Amino acid sequence: MKNHKDLYVITLAFFGLSFVNIHFALLGLLCMFLPMYLLKRDTKKTWCQGYCPRSSLYMTLGKKRKKKGLPTPLSFIKGNLKNVVLGYFFISLTIALLSTIQVVRGAMAPMLIPRFLILIPITLPFPQLFTLSAAPLWLTHFAFRLFSMMMTTTLLGLTLSYVYKPRTWCTICPINTVSDLYILDQKSKTFQPAKNKAS
Template sequence: MKKRWYDYLWIVSLLYLFLGLFNILFAWLGLLCFFTPLIIAVVGGSKAYCNRYCGRGQFFALLGGRFGFSRKKDPPRFLKSRWFRYGFLTFFLTMFIVMLWNTWLVLSGIRELSKTVTLLWTFRLPWHWAYHGSAVAPWVAQFAFGFYSVMLTSTILGIFTMVLFKPRSWCVYCPMGTMTQLICKARSGNNVSLSQNYKENPYIMQSEQ
């Protein structure tokens, strides 16, 4: 199959994590991964970001598929259940708000800048080497540390489920994917008309009976 430019976006995802090791301010670029899928879903009504442009998904597919780091087993039923997907989205958004709150505390001078990256919302790792002084306001750096924590945490979770289950198992419970699918559902008013081919196809009638 012919490769397109967007099939190489996994390099950008890797580069993003790599740059964050040297200068935390690069973490701000991660907002692109946050807003692009939302804009595509709201304006275009599709999950084109997940389907084509998600570098993280491509990275998992490469690592688990071509390099064989995945067991390629079926995920447990709960992982794809609505309560887990929506629950994880709620948890993820809550932690995102906590991160924004911490940024505000630094902005208002209540708290000092914490030069740490928090993995899995629990483990604080020193990351001071990636902060190079006061060229920017402390809250700008605080947001960068927080956002990088989110990105690194989701990558670790994705790698974990990639190894255990299928390469792109992360896509099943990815909060951005869940959110964009919800937006697409809302846009179509939960009333998706199946294509004529699907409606009239005798095979699907057989298999769904």
């Protein structure tokens, strides 16, 4: 199965719609749940192989490049970098969830700006075509946190695709790492009874 070439439009639409209204960034949750649902259903990387809009963006931009990118460093494929990025993803998601709970409880003010790599606030004016005044502030806070995660990983992926091969981000993408771990675990469970039978 090949990644559909036009799916990059969804990535562009995600950022475009977030600038129309930040609550559209909540759609970013689909990019986390759909790959996991398909992984559990098929026990293979169905999302990565055929439906990922981000990978489609990297491939589309990669094809337009004149210069050939550098080969992907070995540390991306075999080193600990995958685990570092996976750790970053879980820390980022945990902060997003816990800070949202704190906002709901009134123990913290909502953070209504994006942040790059959790730590760097983007203080530039954030364009919004319309605002949803009825939306609770905790939801707006959570939408900004999801936008920050999507923005950070997309910018990192774009930088990598510019320096190296178009899909270099995929080698360290948390979805890929989790998928590898899940598939390995399922395979070991499948082989376990056969092994026991043989012995």
